[in-house]
Amino acid sequence: MERIQTFSFDKLELECGKTLAPVTLAYHTYGKLNPARDNAVFIFHALTGDSQPAGRTCGGARGWWDPLIGPGKVFDTDKFFIICTNVIGGCYGSTGPSSLNPADGKPYGTRFPVVTIRDMVRAQARLLAYYGIERLEIAAGGSMGGMQALEWAVTYPERVGKVIGVGTPGRLSPQAIAYNEVGRQAIMLDPYWRQGDYYGREAPAAGLSVARMVGTITYRSEQSLEMKFGRQRANRNGRLEDPYLGLTDRFDVQSYLQYQGSSLVKRFDPNTYIYLTKAMDLHDLGRGYPSYEKALARIQMPTLMVGISTDVLFPAYQQREIAEVVNSQGGQALYREIDSPHGHDAFLIEFNLVEPLLREFICR
Amino acid sequence: MERIQTFSFDKLELECGKTLAPVTLAYHTYGKLNPARDNAVFIFHALTGDSQPAGRTCGGARGWWDPLIGPGKVFDTDKFFIICTNVIGGCYGSTGPSSLNPADGKPYGTRFPVVTIRDMVRAQARLLAYYGIERLEIAAGGSMGGMQALEWAVTYPERVGKVIGVGTPGRLSPQAIAYNEVGRQAIMLDPYWRQGDYYGREAPAAGLSVARMVGTITYRSEQSLEMKFGRQRANRNGRLEDPYLGLTDRFDVQSYLQYQGSSLVKRFDPNTYIYLTKAMDLHDLGRGYPSYEKALARIQMPTLMVGISTDVLFPAYQQREIAEVVNSQGGQALYREIDSPHGHDAFLIEFNLVEPLLREFICR
Numbered sequence: 001m002e003r004i005q006t007f008s009f010d011k012l013e014l015e016c017g018k019t020l021a022p023v024t025l026a027y028h029t030y031g032k033l034n035p036a037r038d039n040a041v042f043i044f045h046a047l048t049g050d051s052q053p054a055g056r057t058c059g060g061a062r063g064w065w066d067p068l069i070g071p072g073k074v075f076d077t078d079k080f081f082i083i084c085t086n087v088i089g090g091c092y093g094s095t096g097p098s099s100l101n102p103a104d105g106k107p108y109g110t111r112f113p114v115v116t117i118r119d120m121v122r123a124q125a126r127l128l129a130y131y132g133i134e135r136l137e138i139a140a141g142g143s144m145g146g147m148q149a150l151e152w153a154v155t156y157p158e159r160v161g162k163v164i165g166v167g168t169p170g171r172l173s174p175q176a177i178a179y180n181e182v183g184r185q186a187i188m189l190d191p192y193w194r195q196g197d198y199y200g201r202e203a204p205a206a207g208l209s210v211a212r213m214v215g216t217i218t219y220r221s222e223q224s225l226e227m228k229f230g231r232q233r234a235n236r237n238g239r240l241e242d243p244y245l246g247l248t249d250r251f252d253v254q255s256y257l258q259y260q261g262s263s264l265v266k267r268f269d270p271n272t273y274i275y276l277t278k279a280m281d282l283h284d285l286g287r288g289y290p291s292y293e294k295a296l297a298r299i300q301m302p303t304l305m306v307g308i309s310t311d312v313l314f315p316a317y318q319q320r321e322i323a324e325v326v327n328s329q330g331g332q333a334l335y336r337e338i339d340s341p342h343g344h345d346a347f348l349i350e351f352n353l354v355e356p357l358l359r360e361f362i363c364r
Numbered sequence: 365m366e367r368i369q370t371f372s373f374d375k376l377e378l379e380c381g382k383t384l385a386p387v388t389l390a391y392h393t394y395g396k397l398n399p400a401r402d403n404a405v406f407i408f409h410a411l412t413g414d415s416q417p418a419g420r421t422c423g424g425a426r427g428w429w430d431p432l433i434g435p436g437k438v439f440d441t442d443k444f445f446i447i448c449t450n451v452i453g454g455c456y457g458s459t460g461p462s463s464l465n466p467a468d469g470k471p472y473g474t475r476f477p478v479v480t481i482r483d484m485v486r487a488q489a490r491l492l493a494y495y496g497i498e499r500l501e502i503a504a505g506g507s508m509g510g511m512q513a514l515e516w517a518v519t520y521p522e523r524v525g526k527v528i529g530v531g532t533p534g535r536l537s538p539q540a541i542a543y544n545e546v547g548r549q550a551i552m553l554d555p556y557w558r559q560g561d562y563y564g565r566e567a568p569a570a571g572l573s574v575a576r577m578v579g580t581i582t583y584r585s586e587q588s589l590e591m592k593f594g595r596q597r598a599n600r601n602g603r604l605e606d607p608y609l610g611l612t613d614r615f616d617v618q619s620y621l622q623y624q625g626s627s628l629v630k631r632f633d634p635n636t637y638i639y640l641t642k643a644m645d646l647h648d649l650g651r652g653y654p655s656y657e658k659a660l661a662r663i664q665m666p667t668l669m670v671g672i673s674t675d676v677l678f679p680a681y682q683q684r685e686i687a688e689v690v691n692s693q694g695g696q697a698l699y700r701e702i703d704s705p706h707g708h709d710a711f712l713i714e715f716n717l718v719e720p721l722l723r724e725f726i727c728r
Binding site for chain 1: 379380381474478480535536537538539541542543545546549550553554555570571573574577578580581584586589590592593594595607608609610611615616617618621622625638639642645646648651676679
């Protein structure tokens with residue numbers, strides 16, 4: 001089991017104009033940094049991920065990209081020095097809304113400032129500076145992780161060797177913003193949310209659960225829910241429920257959604273859910289540049305965009321479009337699409353399909 | 365303005381095994397029943413609709429299918445006797461969870477029994493009997509209205525001349541059940557819901573609003589939200605909000621969703637939302653028949669199924685499939701698809717596209 005590490009620095013000026021001070025990043029590393037310090041690979045986590053993509057966590061589970069990271073794997077720890085941080089705003093060790101506000105020693109709650117994907121990346125750059133790493137060999141991630149990879153490429157183009165984004169957009173669509181808004185409103189609706197000031201008291205678990213439920217629908221696909229659940233009834237302790245009889249008797253898909261919701265509640269801070277979905281809403285690579293296209297013109301390094309055929313959250317056309325815009329401006333982007341019934345979450349499931357694409361791209 | 369009418373009868377045995385007693389149906393009629401009583405057309409409303417599809421409501425708005433119903437229109441009131449009821453479980457005059465339970469004179473709340481689309485149809489059949497109408501010339505509706513039309517065709521095949529369903533399935537998909545579940549959980553999460561016992565007190569408005577927000581996303585399409593909102597900022601009283609600055613500053617699409625949510629709150633009962641989404645979940649034409657296909661074999665009358673190209677809630681393939689299954693068993697179903705960017709709600713928007721299809725089908 002890899003040990004969680006932390007790196008702290010004095011302050012970070014944020015895009016919203018506020019300053020976060022001090023800042024701690026929780027992170028994991030795998031493999032060894034070589035003497036030239038040029039074998040670093042940054043892996044970025046998605047919304048509810050953490051800084052441990054590989055190995056066994058303390059709970060015994062495998063990291064979320066474990067099949068891709070390790071000795072001889074595509075992100076080969078015999079070769080690369082892999083880094084993954086919990087993002088700022090997170091709840092897995094990095095400074096976020098559950099951290100103590102130094103002004104009064106109490107948790108920030110909603111006093112935490114609005115953070116962006118770009119802010120996350122700028123904090124990560126501080127960690128690289130600490131390691132004396134001037135340039136990443138690869139920046140890679142899926143979903144919100146891919147947003148960070150792309151933001152790295154646009155913000156620090158000279159410091160990124162190759163970029164990989166799976167199921168990720170260059171800017172969030174209004175539909176994705178809309179789904180995020182539903183999740184946030186559900187959390188805020190929970191009477192235990194108390195304007196975000198619930199630390200040390202009961203957390204808004206039911207609200208976060210509903211947020212996760214709607215998220216889960218967008219991470220799957222109509223096809224995968226049909227395959228997995230159809231119109232089967234839920235099974236509660238060996239008894240088949242009959243939704244035709246009682247208001248709370250359920251189909252299997254309802255039971256599954258509720259399980260997904262209540263599972264997240266055990267491991268995730270509701271305020272972090274609010275702040276990170278907000279950060280995704282704000283994701284727009286073109287921000288601060290003359291245009292979106294001009295921002296993408298900065299991506300001249302080898303780039304791999306992977307779309308998922310059934311992704312309804314960040315549909316495949318979005319990744320294809322990024323590659324097209326990059327290539328129309330002299331870049332060298334590959335677009336690949338995996339054909340999977342699993343929807344957006346294929347980036348955490350379809351390792352057999354994703355791995356060969358990464359290998360082809362990384363090794364060529 | 366057409367006058368709302370009511371029809372009451374002693375009791376209705378429901379699919380759940382319980383009895384609803386007494387039962388009132390609120391309804392509107394347009395045109396005149398001819399002496400032969402064979403010119404009746406039943407129009408069915410969708411989830412948040414009412415019994416007034418045409419004319420001006422007391423609020424001054426147009427009925428939800430007004431462009432289709434009237435003198436010389438496709439549902440020609442010079443020719444047809446049009447009937448539309450508020451469904452049982454509803455909140456626009458028919459017996460529903462806000463009605464008084466005769467057992468104690470208090471509102472049913474969640475003591476209201478589970479009702480199905482089939483129960484709604486069986487209640488409507490009682491109204492037809494009152495009018496002495498043995499056979500409908502046409503049964504027509506969109507979304508939940510289409511479910512009622514199809515259920516009429518399967519339950520009373522000898523009593524339906526023609527069937528029209530727009531953007532409607534033969535049985536609800538697990539994905540649609542999942543979206544409904546999110547809406548219900550949001551309502552139940554609202555502390556004002558009080559297990560459904562909120563009548564005479566503050567209603568769970570915020571919960572219903574979140575339910576409507578997620579519903580609204582599924583009624584639109586990614587494309588329509590992109591066209592209408594893109595990444596524009598919300599405008600509050602002439603001031604552009606800046607979502608990059610504040611946690612509650614919004615993009616326009618967030619403002620739109622919140623508006624949709626709060627608008628419904630003013631006119632709809634949250635418990636009815638729970639019961640009618642549940643009724644949709646339970647919609648499965650094959651229930652009680654040897655198979656789904658065998659149930660559809662009962663649909664031998666002329667049938668028009670209309671799909672909407674961008675419908676993500678009840679996608680076009682579902683209507684096409686109904687027509688195919690019907691036709692594979694000797695039926696006479698037409699499938700037509702409208703090409704609209706508006707998603708599911710096209711059945712309430714794209715009258716210029718829907719009307720010619722209905723006219724072709726009804727007049728041929």
